[in-house]
Amino acid sequence: MAVQFAARLALIAFAAANLQGSLTGSDLSGTLQTALIVAALFFLAGLVIGDLSRRVVEENVEKELRELITQLESTNTPLTSN
Secondary structure, X not given: OHHHHHHHHHHXXXXXXXXXXXXXXXXXXXXXXXXXXXHHHHHXXXXXXXXXXXXXXXXXXXXXXXXXXXXXXXXXXXXOOO
């Protein structure tokens, strides 16, 4: 999941850097170099942010499951045999 987020973020950054270079009239090689560097940096940032997001979601799910299990155990009445 983190890699997918990082790739998308890098592509957006690459496109934005290319667009900026085109609008400012920069030369092609300089624009592409800048876009590749920006894409690499945003890919790394996306990896970190994506992994942190995954951890936060997993921790919240685990917490909610523990609370649900505790609630079910406290309301559960044992079965008695006749």
